Amino acid sequence: MKLIISVILIALLFSASSTVRSQEIKREICITVDDLPVVTKYFKDTVTYNYITDNILAALKKYGIKSIGAVNAGKLYNGRTFYPERYKLLKKWLDAGQDLSNHTFAHKNYNKITFAEFVLDITDGEPILNDLLKPYGKELKYFRHPFLFRGDTKEKADSLQIYLDERGYVVTPVTIDHADYIFASAYEKAAFEKNDSLKKLIADEYFDYMGKVLDYYEVQSxxxxxxxxxxxxxxxxxxxxxxxxxxxxxxxxxxGYKFVDFDDAVKDDCYKSKDEFYGKAGITWLHRWAITQGKRGDFFKGEPEVPEYIENFTK
Ligand SMILES: [Zn+2]
Known part of the structure; x- marks a missing residue:
């Protein structure tokens, strides 16, 4: 009798917990960081560059995040002059156990150049990344499109994807995009002008905005x-x-979000969805898939906006 009661109790508990589980929303996020080694507008000094790199890597480490940093190798040069101190920043990423991807040499706009010109920008970024990755037992594998531009015609988009496939690249899609670069520009300007109160205000606005961005894409998904x-x-x-x-x-x-590696994130079946968006906009894959599935207008409404005074401050 006791055994039967236990079995019933266990069965009840199990069904109760699985009901709770099925009601829970899956919350997983992979963090990728673009425009390495750093992207700045006002500060161009080695101290700031190291500060940015060290803080980003410390935050990734603190939360156990495995990230992929998308590199513009052209930033390691000024004409023919090579900046070894910038090269060292990328080594810091690898020393910290993070990975690197090719984000092209000069971050060129694929909407404005030919496929052949764009391919040159991809290959120009390769030698230094291969050199960097090799001692860590890694190979250059990932590619991130500058501005998230995949090609503004079917022909250009297909040519690029076929090229990337043949070259063995794994494209790193983006499902959550936003205007962090506007906040970044305003924040850096406030820091450069030593306006601490404005800097703090922008940081707080950015924090609120990024929370809303996450909520928005959760709903979109x-x-x-x-x-x-x-x-x-x-x-x-x-x-x-x-x-x-x-x-x-x-x-x-x-x-409720759990941080996942890129390779785990892309196991989600959504990444098998078709992208037949051939416009000029640099939009998320989520919205590419939505457009491909015929979604228009209202579907995209509600995207969080950057406060006007922040946008104006960057001008
Ligand atoms: Zn970029």
Missing amino acids: IKLFGYNISHILLSHASLINADNFDRLFAMYQEK
Whole structure:
């Protein structure tokens, strides 16, 4: 009798917990950081560059995040002059156990150049990345499109994808995109002008905005797929992120998000979806898939906006 009661109890408990589980929304996010070694507008000194790199890597480490840093190898040069101190920043990424991807040499706009010219920008970025990765037992594998431009005609998009496939590249899609670069520019300007109160205000606005961005894409995902996909977030190696990644990641965790590696994130079936968007806009894969599935207008409404005074301050 006791045994029967135990079995019933266990069965009841199991069904109760599985009901709870099925009601829970999956919350997984992969963090990617673009425009390495750093992206700055006002500060161009080695101290700031190291500060940005060290803080970003410390925040990634604190939350156990395995990230992919998308490199513009052209930033290691000024004409023919090579900057060894910038090369060392990329080594710091690898020393910290992070990975690097090719984000092209000069971050060229594929909408404005030919396929052949764009291919040159990809291959120009390769030798130095191969040199960097080799001692760590890694190979150059990932590619991130500058501006998220995949090609503004079917022909250009197909040519590029076929080329990347043949070259063995794995494209790193983005499902959460936003205007962190506007906040980054305003924040850096405030820092450069030593306006600490404005700097803090921009950081707080950015924090609120990024929370809303995450909520927005969660809703978009559920609207399109019926569940919350494993997201891939785009961010940048900027001063604002160096100073705020820690609390942003804490906020993501509070919202229930678990940090996942890129290779785990892309196991989500959503990444098999077709992208037949051939416009000029640099939009997320989530929205590419939505457009491909015929979504228009209202579907995209509600994207969080950058406060006007912040946008104006960057001008
Ligand atoms: Zn970029």
